[in-house]
Amino acid sequence: MRRVFIAGVGATRVDEHWDKSLRDLMRESSLKAIQDSGLSKKDIEAIYVGNMSSGFLQGQEHLGSLLATWIGVPGVAAAKVEAACASGGAALHQAYLAVRSGVYDCVLVVGVEKMTDAYTGDVTDALVMAEDQEYVAFTGLSFVALNAFVYRYYMKKYGVRQEDIAYFAVHDHKYAVNNPLAQYPRPITLDEVMKSPLVADPIHLLESAPIGDGSAALVLCSEEKLKALGKDVHLEIAGSAVATDVFSLHERADPTTLLATVKAARKAFSMASIEPKDVDVLEVHDAFTVLGVIHLEDMGFAKKGEGWRLLKEGQLEKDGDLPTNTMGGLKARGHPVGATGIYQVYEITLQLRGEAGKNQVPDPEVGVAQNVGGVGGTVAVHVVRRVR
Amino acid sequence: MRRVFIAGVGATRVDEHWDKSLRDLMRESSLKAIQDSGLSKKDIEAIYVGNMSSGFLQGQEHLGSLLATWIGVPGVAAAKVEAACASGGAALHQAYLAVRSGVYDCVLVVGVEKMTDAYTGDVTDALVMAEDQEYVAFTGLSFVALNAFVYRYYMKKYGVRQEDIAYFAVHDHKYAVNNPLAQYPRPITLDEVMKSPLVADPIHLLESAPIGDGSAALVLCSEEKLKALGKDVHLEIAGSAVATDVFSLHERADPTTLLATVKAARKAFSMASIEPKDVDVLEVHDAFTVLGVIHLEDMGFAKKGEGWRLLKEGQLEKDGDLPTNTMGGLKARGHPVGATGIYQVYEITLQLRGEAGKNQVPDPEVGVAQNVGGVGGTVAVHVVRRVR
Numbered sequence: 001m002r003r004v005f006i007a008g009v010g011a012t013r014v015d016e017h018w019d020k021s022l023r024d025l026m027r028e029s030s031l032k033a034i035q036d037s038g039l040s041k042k043d044i045e046a047i048y049v050g051n052m053s054s055g056f057l058q059g060q061e062h063l064g065s066l067l068a069t070w071i072g073v074p075g076v077a078a079a080k081v082e083a084a085c086a087s088g089g090a091a092l093h094q095a096y097l098a099v100r101s102g103v104y105d106c107v108l109v110v111g112v113e114k115m116t117d118a119y120t121g122d123v124t125d126a127l128v129m130a131e132d133q134e135y136v137a138f139t140g141l142s143f144v145a146l147n148a149f150v151y152r153y154y155m156k157k158y159g160v161r162q163e164d165i166a167y168f169a170v171h172d173h174k175y176a177v178n179n180p181l182a183q184y185p186r187p188i189t190l191d192e193v194m195k196s197p198l199v200a201d202p203i204h205l206l207e208s209a210p211i212g213d214g215s216a217a218l219v220l221c222s223e224e225k226l227k228a229l230g231k232d233v234h235l236e237i238a239g240s241a242v243a244t245d246v247f248s249l250h251e252r253a254d255p256t257t258l259l260a261t262v263k264a265a266r267k268a269f270s271m272a273s274i275e276p277k278d279v280d281v282l283e284v285h286d287a288f289t290v291l292g293v294i295h296l297e298d299m300g301f302a303k304k305g306e307g308w309r310l311l312k313e314g315q316l317e318k319d320g321d322l323p324t325n326t327m328g329g330l331k332a333r334g335h336p337v338g339a340t341g342i343y344q345v346y347e348i349t350l351q352l353r354g355e356a357g358k359n360q361v362p363d364p365e366v367g368v369a370q371n372v373g374g375v376g377g378t379v380a381v382h383v384v385r386r387v388r
Numbered sequence: 389m390r391r392v393f394i395a396g397v398g399a400t401r402v403d404e405h406w407d408k409s410l411r412d413l414m415r416e417s418s419l420k421a422i423q424d425s426g427l428s429k430k431d432i433e434a435i436y437v438g439n440m441s442s443g444f445l446q447g448q449e450h451l452g453s454l455l456a457t458w459i460g461v462p463g464v465a466a467a468k469v470e471a472a473c474a475s476g477g478a479a480l481h482q483a484y485l486a487v488r489s490g491v492y493d494c495v496l497v498v499g500v501e502k503m504t505d506a507y508t509g510d511v512t513d514a515l516v517m518a519e520d521q522e523y524v525a526f527t528g529l530s531f532v533a534l535n536a537f538v539y540r541y542y543m544k545k546y547g548v549r550q551e552d553i554a555y556f557a558v559h560d561h562k563y564a565v566n567n568p569l570a571q572y573p574r575p576i577t578l579d580e581v582m583k584s585p586l587v588a589d590p591i592h593l594l595e596s597a598p599i600g601d602g603s604a605a606l607v608l609c610s611e612e613k614l615k616a617l618g619k620d621v622h623l624e625i626a627g628s629a630v631a632t633d634v635f636s637l638h639e640r641a642d643p644t645t646l647l648a649t650v651k652a653a654r655k656a657f658s659m660a661s662i663e664p665k666d667v668d669v670l671e672v673h674d675a676f677t678v679l680g681v682i683h684l685e686d687m688g689f690a691k692k693g694e695g696w697r698l699l700k701e702g703q704l705e706k707d708g709d710l711p712t713n714t715m716g717g718l719k720a721r722g723h724p725v726g727a728t729g730i731y732q733v734y735e736i737t738l739q740l741r742g743e744a745g746k747n748q749v750p751d752p753e754v755g756v757a758q759n760v761g762g763v764g765g766t767v768a769v770h771v772v773r774r775v776r
Contacts, residue, residue: 068635082451
């Protein structure tokens, strides 16, 4: 079995990038990642681009080949990988398999989304394509509305107060303040969250991940190749798993649990031979506050209905038992859909390298990133381990 | 190194399927492939969907997870893979890597495109997204027009008569007659081709692959798994490669050569330890007649400017030296974009199994499929070998 390592990382700031195109963003993160790896461009043998909506929002498909040319490596293998909001995590999984297979030694995986473009329609229309167009989306239901159902049902089922869930947004913003790439690097209060306008009852504006543009990239290499190049072998992708769930929310037995998270986490943890207690730093896909809480439960960090306690008890703080979303999470770092899964691993990498600045977690060894597509139709979980 | 085998295949007819949706098509081909493999659905561990334009044409993304549910295997890993018209071949490459990596034993790879839907725009707008939207497509140039440039340039450079190229369409239609899944199973004459309307000068209507809907699927398994299940181990994917070229046609040194074909073919042939002379049955991506001829040259079967001779000399016939597009090719079997790369391997499989009916090539052992994205921005080449 071949081991796969993260050799370099790069990312753009998440923002409304009115002066940069989709290709500018993915080129910027890619070149940063290659530079960070210390490798030469000619070492890159394949490119995976995680992206959801470039056809609809930019009128541009074929991003793998496009990027290969625009970073100056035409000829390499390339493809775009799409799994709705889990496109980044799914692309990373393919990149991992590509190196592990022995066919490639070094590959570039890039997540990118430019949500402020509107080639054929707006971003709300693009996002709901994660759900079933023929049976759900055609009704006019938005992606936020679907999550509002989950939120309402969760509060009723477990008797949890909204304030205890909504605090997830406050947590995220506190950490975004020290993340130079965050879209909203400013603190917010629980009172502000609860008084912000409702987008889809009970979800407030300040409980929702924002719309933004951004790209993040990783260079993955085999152990053999890194050693042959005289590079350090530090950060191993010790677990990589993707799982699906019944596609439409309304057909699931329990909408307060994302079975795809349960499965992907179990598999990734098993590959890495870790248990939840071994996780030193965590990134969860909190597109809406309630999802952050649900993910903590589904990954085995809390019992169902009790995820909010970790938040309340301070366990998710950088010096807590389970430092979570320490660079701002989806709410405050931002959520450029297809890029998010790669931003998460970018941030885990900074933490494991000790380069997270004021948000640094004390000496972490194991980081986990959980990336969700749709309302849990696909989930990718990655475990990164620092090898001494 | 783990070996990867084709365990089962399935496909729908290529047609204007007004009574079937995208999901109906991909479900049909998937269930046929699983049934053909003799495996149980529970043996499928991951799904790859090759598709280009479901977001733009159907308002539906997240096809991997959608299909997992609609064939009754929610839970498995899944993703969509996109590389324009090479989406099928690129998805097959990922499926191959997935099994070869050792992480998965059996995976399903499905190509699908429903080109007759028009959720946000028509199929001409969708297809040109394979080229550069910001620098090329915005001018209004269509995908056919780009290929018309190649055609005109090729005839001028090599002094080849159009009739000698256009005959590729006649060849394809001759074989489609005996393919029950072909979109246009009827013979045409060279005279009809040359007198058909010009779509983009010099490309005639009958030199162009049609617009159609369809889906094809393959089940890939490891040797170990097939043996454990007591199944025959017959058809090995002996070579699998994807390569890119400079993204935009106008920036290439020589638009009459697709460097991505040259690279992908060399790599796939090298993996399989074969040379061009070892190929017993071939599928080339003749979206337009001139491309069929160019591909023969770029893969090493003829010198540049002389591909048409193979056609003229009868070498591409089922009993010739290089039986090519023996089920109708893109022109007459049809070209449902993201499905084409899988249809090609479906047809190679029928040939290697001796199940090609009236189009059967005498006792073939090695089949090759070449699938092109854009005007050669991405090319996938697969070598399938019958193991005795």
